[in-house]
Amino acid sequence: MKRIAIIGSSGGNLYNLGGADPQKLLSEIRIQADSAGVEIAAIQFIAAQSSMDGAGKDTPAAVYSWDASSSTPVVRFTGTLEECNQYAKESDESIADALRSGQVDGIVSMSADPNGANQLTVQAAVEKHIPIVGTGGTSMALISAKGAKVILTSGTTGTTNRTRAISFLTAFSKHWGISYRPLIGDTGSGSISNSPWKRINIRGIMMSSLPGFIALALVLAVSKIPGLDMLSGVFDVLIKALPVVIAAVAAKQVSDMEEVSVVAGVLAGILSMDGGIIGGMIGGIGAGLLVNVLFRKCVEWKFPTTTVNIIAGGVSGLIAGLIVYYLLAPIALQAGEWVKVLIEGAVAYSPILAGLIAGLLIWPAIIGGVYHAAILPIVLLEMEKTGNSFLGAVDMVGLVMVSAGITLANILLPRDKSEATVATPGFLINMGFGTFVEAAYPFMFSNKLVFAGAIVSSGIAGMMVGVFDVRGTAYVPSVMAPLLSNNMMGFIVAMASGLACSLIITLIANQIAKKKSMQAIDEKMSA
Structure with a gap:
């Protein structure tokens, strides 16, 4: 050695x-x-x-x-x-x-x-x-x-x-x-x-880029306040910048060569803007792959390290970005439009049915690992166009609010006093930050009625999203979410329906479970 x-x-x-x-x-x-x-x-x-x-x-x-x-x-x-x-x-x-x-x-x-x-x-x-x-x-x-x-x-x-x-x-x-x-x-x-190909993770890219989309939604909401309509121009700029955010994250994830990969991703993203966020993702992934190839080749050719970094970061971003700019941008943009048209078509056919189906399926999707791989990218594609999303609204009312309802029930009337301690942080995080729906898992998996209630409550809440034709987003405080939607009162009603239904069903389920537990104790005592 x-x-x-x-x-x-x-x-x-x-x-x-x-x-x-x-x-x-x-x-x-x-x-x-x-x-x-x-x-x-x-x-x-x-x-x-x-x-x-x-x-x-x-x-x-x-x-x-x-x-x-x-x-x-x-x-x-x-x-x-x-x-x-x-x-x-x-x-x-x-x-x-x-x-x-x-x-x-x-x-x-x-x-x-x-x-x-x-x-x-x-x-x-x-x-x-x-x-x-x-x-x-x-x-x-x-x-x-x-x-x-x-x-x-x-x-x-x-x-x-x-x-x-x-x-x-x-x-x-x-x-x-x-x-x-x-x-x-x-x-x-x-x-x-060692393989950059193995580091390509669409779900990871989308999750890491989510703050950019939430910032877009916040600007949209603030721009609706009287006197602040000048922010609508900022909203337009942010929409155009989303492909750059996606590309920078993608390049960093695939290459992970620190600032070099970020520079490559930003360059690729700027040239991929006409392809939307799908174009930005393609450009960023391509830039990340090229960074590794060009970096290694330049080192093997004994270029000075400074020159190696300039070529790896600059040339990689240019090549990947130009490929998207001249060849792939129209295809990528059309792919994003197809997703939008599909969602809009389903909602136009029957908004109530679309909301009901989305609500009923969203819990199985997140438990089965499908949500972050399939649903979240669709939410972000919707947000790219309008700043909020139909499925994003279903996410908030069907996952976040239902989880909040289940945890609140276990604070108010737990089957066991220790469950209140477990439920409290989950409830506060869901209400305060619009995330951590997994807080409901312990209660759902230990009681079939609570599990079924979560799905039913989510379906009802999703149906209300369809009734009011709501567009919104999760991952924000519950008190702020209605302000980021296209229908504030409709979103409040839909959120309240998800929380109230899951709360009532869980309270009933806990009461039934406590009675069964007491009966079992009495039977043992009498025996």
């Missing part, structure tokens, strides 16, 4: 591009090193609490080193920058000895000081022809001038913790002839996938 040492500092420009968070910066290198089968032998990293461009000898700082037992970077010393530089000379000598004895095979240098805190290490690397990769224009120029074997060098502009780490390990793997595939994903939680 190859072993590397990491040397350097939080730097000047680096400080603004990840150096201010040494744990995250160093941990990203550790993650990519693990993927390459490379071991970290030592770390000597001086982290100041401000950019080195303006830091003085009295600036607070810390020295990070490598803790082999926990396999994590740890703080070994804190003090002024001058004190930290003095302390670092000990580890500089130790790393230099490790290089000369063959215990270190490569060096990662980030804004290192080859004439100060890292002088002995760089000298040893020159003597032993140890390969060095690194960033920091001035620092790497000085290291190269000393005759070091530099196999990858770049400035820090345009780089991120992840892209730097991947560049470093890609260069080492090519130099040593070892296999390496970058680990990309939620590296904090351990949910990591």
